[in-house]
Amino acid sequence: xxxxDRIKSQDxxxxxxxxxxxxxxxxxxxxxxxxxxxxxxxTIHKHLPKAVVFPKNTQEVAEIVxxxxxxNLPFLARGAGTGLSGGAIPLxxxxxxxxxxxxxxxxxxxxxxxxxxxxxxxxLKLTNSISxxxxxxxxxxxxxxxxxxxxxxxxxxxxxxxxKYGVTTNHILGLEVVMPNGEIVxxxxxxxxxxxxxxxxxxxxxxxxxxxxVTKITVRVLKNPEGKQTVLAYFDRVEDxxxxxxxxxxxxxxxxxxxxxxxxxxxxxxxAAFPVGHPKDIEAVLLIEVDGIAAGIEEQIDQILExxxxxxxxxxxxxxxxxxRARWWANRKTxxxxxxxxxxxxLVQDGVIPRSKLPDVLSRINQISSESGLRIAxxxxxxxxxxxxxxxxxxxxxxxxEKALExxxxxxxxxxxxxxxxxxxxxxxxEKREEMxxxxxxxxxxxxxxxxxxxxxxxxxxxxxxxxxxGRCAEVKKEMKAQAIS
Amino acid sequence: xxxxxxxNELKTNLxxxxxxxxxxxxxxxxxxxMVxxxxxxxxxxxxxxxxxSNGLTINIIGGGTKRGFGGLIEKTxxxxxxxxxxxxxxHTPGDMTLTVKAGTRFKDLQDYLAQHNQKIxxxxxWQENATIGxxxxxxxxxxxxxxxxxxxxxxxxxxxxxxxxxxxxxxGRVVKNVAGYDMNKLFIGAMGTLGVISEITLKLRPIPKCExxxxxxxPKGNLEGIKAFAVKVLDSMIEPVSLELLNPALSVKLAGINxxxxxxxxxxxxxxxxxxxxxxxxxxxxxxxxxxxxxxKADLFWxxxxxxxxxxxxxxxxxxxxxxxxxxxxxxxxxxxxxETELLQDQFNVEIESHGGLGHxxxxxxxxxxxxxxxxxxxxxxxxxxxAGGYAIVKHLPLKLRKKVEVxxxxxxxxxxxxxxxxKVDPNKTLNPNRFIGGI
Numbered sequence: 001x002x003x004x005d006r007i008k009s010q011d012x013x014x015x016x017x018x019x020x021x022x023x024x025x026x027x028x029x030x031x032x033x034x035x036x037x038x039x040x041x042x043t044i045h046k047h048l049p050k051a052v053v054f055p056k057n058t059q060e061v062a063e064i065v066x067x068x069x070x071x072n073l074p075f076l077a078r079g080a081g082t083g084l085s086g087g088a089i090p091l092x093x094x095x096x097x098x099x100x101x102x103x104x105x106x107x108x109x110x111x112x113x114x115x116x117x118x119x120x121x122x123x124l125k126l127t128n129s130i131s132x133x134x135x136x137x138x139x140x141x142x143x144x145x146x147x148x149x150x151x152x153x154x155x156x157x158x159x160x161x162x163x164k165y166g167v168t169t170n171h172i173l174g175l176e177v178v179m180p181n182g183e184i185v186x187x188x189x190x191x192x193x194x195x196x197x198x199x200x201x202x203x204x205x206x207x208x209x210x211x212x213x214v215t216k217i218t219v220r221v222l223k224n225p226e227g228k229q230t231v232l233a234y235f236d237r238v239e240d241x242x243x244x245x246x247x248x249x250x251x252x253x254x255x256x257x258x259x260x261x262x263x264x265x266x267x268x269x270x271x272a273a274f275p276v277g278h279p280k281d282i283e284a285v286l287l288i289e290v291d292g293i294a295a296g297i298e299e300q301i302d303q304i305l306e307x308x309x310x311x312x313x314x315x316x317x318x319x320x321x322x323x324x325r326a327r328w329w330a331n332r333k334t335x336x337x338x339x340x341x342x343x344x345x346x347l348v349q350d351g352v353i354p355r356s357k358l359p360d361v362l363s364r365i366n367q368i369s370s371e372s373g374l375r376i377a378x379x380x381x382x383x384x385x386x387x388x389x390x391x392x393x394x395x396x397x398x399x400x401x402e403k404a405l406e407x408x409x410x411x412x413x414x415x416x417x418x419x420x421x422x423x424x425x426x427x428x429x430x431e432k433r434e435e436m437x438x439x440x441x442x443x444x445x446x447x448x449x450x451x452x453x454x455x456x457x458x459x460x461x462x463x464x465x466x467x468x469x470x471g472r473c474a475e476v477k478k479e480m481k482a483q484a485i486s
Numbered sequence: 487x488x489x490x491x492x493x494n495e496l497k498t499n500l501x502x503x504x505x506x507x508x509x510x511x512x513x514x515x516x517x518x519x520m521v522x523x524x525x526x527x528x529x530x531x532x533x534x535x536x537x538x539s540n541g542l543t544i545n546i547i548g549g550g551t552k553r554g555f556g557g558l559i560e561k562t563x564x565x566x567x568x569x570x571x572x573x574x575x576x577h578t579p580g581d582m583t584l585t586v587k588a589g590t591r592f593k594d595l596q597d598y599l600a601q602h603n604q605k606i607x608x609x610x611x612w613q614e615n616a617t618i619g620x621x622x623x624x625x626x627x628x629x630x631x632x633x634x635x636x637x638x639x640x641x642x643x644x645x646x647x648x649x650x651x652x653x654x655x656x657x658g659r660v661v662k663n664v665a666g667y668d669m670n671k672l673f674i675g676a677m678g679t680l681g682v683i684s685e686i687t688l689k690l691r692p693i694p695k696c697e698x699x700x701x702x703x704x705p706k707g708n709l710e711g712i713k714a715f716a717v718k719v720l721d722s723m724i725e726p727v728s729l730e731l732l733n734p735a736l737s738v739k740l741a742g743i744n745x746x747x748x749x750x751x752x753x754x755x756x757x758x759x760x761x762x763x764x765x766x767x768x769x770x771x772x773x774x775x776x777x778x779x780x781x782x783k784a785d786l787f788w789x790x791x792x793x794x795x796x797x798x799x800x801x802x803x804x805x806x807x808x809x810x811x812x813x814x815x816x817x818x819x820x821x822x823x824x825x826e827t828e829l830l831q832d833q834f835n836v837e838i839e840s841h842g843g844l845g846h847x848x849x850x851x852x853x854x855x856x857x858x859x860x861x862x863x864x865x866x867x868x869x870x871x872x873x874a875g876g877y878a879i880v881k882h883l884p885l886k887l888r889k890k891v892e893v894x895x896x897x898x899x900x901x902x903x904x905x906x907x908x909x910k911v912d913p914n915k916t917l918n919p920n921r922f923i924g925g926i
Contacts, residue, residue: 111717112816156664170639185900192814192876193847194625196894196923197904202638202671206664226723246580252603252692296758352660356580384662424662439665447654448667454906
């Protein structure tokens with residue numbers, strides 16, 4: 001180690017970890033550096049890590065994990081930090097293992113429709129790397145320009161196009177994983193399907209970084225659809241919009257995406273960076289995309305237009321150009337951030353409901369909004385029933401953050417009560433630990449933590465996430481709210 | 487516990503006609519000294535709890551088609567039959583989801599759903615006999631997996647009865663769900679070694695408006711040509727739902743064509759299907775022949791297809807010994823796997839029918855012949871699979887031969903995790919003992 005790079009810390013763990021990753025350029029340990037890592041996309045809860053290390057390869061990850069495990073140091077993995085539920089927040093002063101330097105595209109095998117990436121590889125970069133050959137990677141979370149595929153695996157990320165193509169888990173063929181004791185295992189060798197044994201691929205995907213650290217990922221890549229067309233439809237009544245959603249699906253069409261925004265959400269996106277001129281007085285806008293064999297698309301678009309007209313649509317039209325289509329999508333995909341244009345703060349929720357319950361749930365969310373006095377915008381993947389109520393609030397006003405958290409939680413309760421669930425793609429993390437009780441019994445939660453014990457017996461890896469802490473639930477919630485207010 | 491006492495205790499939970507002593511024996515094993523026919527989830531739980539707390543073992547059976555799949559014992563203490571645990575719990579056409587009891591037969595479900603113009607997008611074998619529970623428990627899929635995915639893509643929720651009798655729900659009734667671990671995945675394909683799946687919620691698809699079957703056969707058997715054609719199809723814009731290569735013997739049986747044949751199914755709106763048929767005919771290699779069949783003929787082809795492999799339901803063994811082996815490789819290796827297994831016919835004096843998914847990499851080889859020849863050929867198939875970088879699982883073989891031919895192959899390096907999961911969930915090894923990999 002060169003003199004000018006000498007570690008200033010006296011902490012033996014910092015020194016030893018620095019040794020593993022090859023010096024000071026690969027470790028952060030001073031407070032001013034650590035503050036950037038005290039939260040992820042869920043900013044309400046914060047905690048400083050003990051250190052952040054930047055391994056370059058699987059071997060280094062394994063050594064770090066082994067070291068932490070032997071020295072009883074809590075640790076967790078972090079990608080781009082775009083997670084919305086707090087999965088990468090070092091609640092227990094963890095050693096953060098940042099995967100951002102493991103960002104290579106290792107190989108592409110288009111004949112067998114697969115690619116191998118390191119976990120720090122950015123989602124959109126994969127599509128960009130193979131698009132010239134006519135291929136793409138399907139899962140497309142709104143943060144795809146910066147989120148990592150490793151993080152996508154941890155959260156089982158979704159996106160606008162998962163209605164037809166599925167979420168991350170449907171596209172993962174193989175994983176290399178560093179187990180919490182430092183052992184390296186390879187699951188789904190070469191991306192070959194149905195490896196004999198329990199489906200650990202499926203179990204690890206979406207386990208929010210609590211079962212192991214993924215160091216290599218084999219994903220399925222798809223051929224670009226030959227044709228694609230997008231329809232925009234404005235409705236004066238939310239009921240008509242949601243009924244149109246059901247009618248489209250019932251007509252036997254499987255759209256690639258079927259998105260909806262309500263009036264408040266429209267106000268937000270129109271005030272933000274990518275306005276497209278949606279009328280201010282409509283109650284709902286639908287964005288419907290169909291893709292597939294070009295010869296069959298027109299037929300489906302005609303059917304969609306007809307369905308919308310039957311449901312009293314005010315205006316409906318197909319995109320006139322690729323440029324127009326791209327503008328509609330930019331407007332939609334930046335929808336969360338756009339709320340910043342009409343509210344100082346916002347809280348995103350992520351409930352899922354059976355599609356047929358949409359009108360009912362929306363009116364109950366409206367009620368929660370009027371009771372709490374907070375505006376709630378709704379942006380959702382209507383086709384698969386995944387709602388994103390955005391609770392708008394001002395953290396500077398005392399008590400409002402608390403109210404927002406409570407309203408968000410109530411929205412999830414409504415989703416659970418109609419037979420839905422509390423998260424469709426953002427994960428439980430810290431944010432929805434307590435809400436897990438809306439959908440699971442104590443026994444069912446215990447069945448899950450039993451599985452965690454097999455992989456992560458000492459619970460040093462990303463502890464305190466995903467599951468409510470037994471008996472302490474009320475206390476934790478109070479603590480969380482206290483923090484939110486401060 | 488002796489049988490009589492056990493019987494008495496079970497009678498407190500089940501009616502007398504739901505319990506019977508099992509005098510029959512199946513050449514495929516996986517039976518039980520006593521058969522019980524629960525009709526409710528509570529009854530399933532009661533049987534499991536009873537067995538688990540008294541050191542008894544249970545085999546689980548649905549339609550019985552997979553009786554020759556794994557397992558090394560003839561009879562456990564109890565054979566739990568889900569034959570009478572049937573019916574649709576909930577079908578919401580607007581949500582395109584279906585919740586069903588595990589013992590319901592697959593074809594009954596498809597027939598019912600067809601009235602709503604919907605279907606389960608799985609295409610397993612022996613659809614008249616196989617139960618949805620059995621299909622999910624072994625994670626069975628067919629050629630159309632290329633277009634529609636497998637059980638792990640279709641199942642959105644499960645109710646699973648644990649060995650101690652508790653009922654664990656996983657997933658839910660919505661198509662997108664990341665609350666907690668994805669426990670559904672754990673039970674799909676677990677061969678009933680963790681719990682008894684009692685209820686299954688599936689996402690449905692619309693029945694396509696138009697279907698056709700395009701058979702491209704290669705009379706000269708030029709493998710490089712077959713592979714090149716498959717690569718061209720995969721790299722094109724067309725979207726076949728299946729891209730399944732059949733060996734000549736199977737091709738004769740299903741379509742009367744004595745040559746390697748690729749079966750492509752197109753399912754979409756009519757204009758799209760016609761366009762894709764046209765596309766294939768324009769890209770046809772010089773030495774290949776094309777046969778396009780409309781839906782009715784296609785249905786007949788698929789009907790035969792799903793019945794061509796041996797069925798564990800048979801009470802007696804056929805004169806020829808039958809084995810069926812599932813092989814997983816990367817997609818295009820399926821061509822080599824089929825080619826190399828062809829050679830076993832002369833080497834071991836056996837008959838082989840095989841097919842391989844050139845878009846998904848799963849192949850299936852059925853061997854028929856004298857007992858020892860079949861056993862030897864089966865062992866050889868595993869070597870072929872492993873040489874191609876993949877694995878082989880023996881899906882069907884009489885019990886006697888399962889003791890000689892390893893069903894699952896080598897344990898993976900992460901076997902300790904599989905073992906750990908089994909020990910957590912079923913510590914007494916009550917359920918389907920030894921049915922799964924590594925003696926799980």
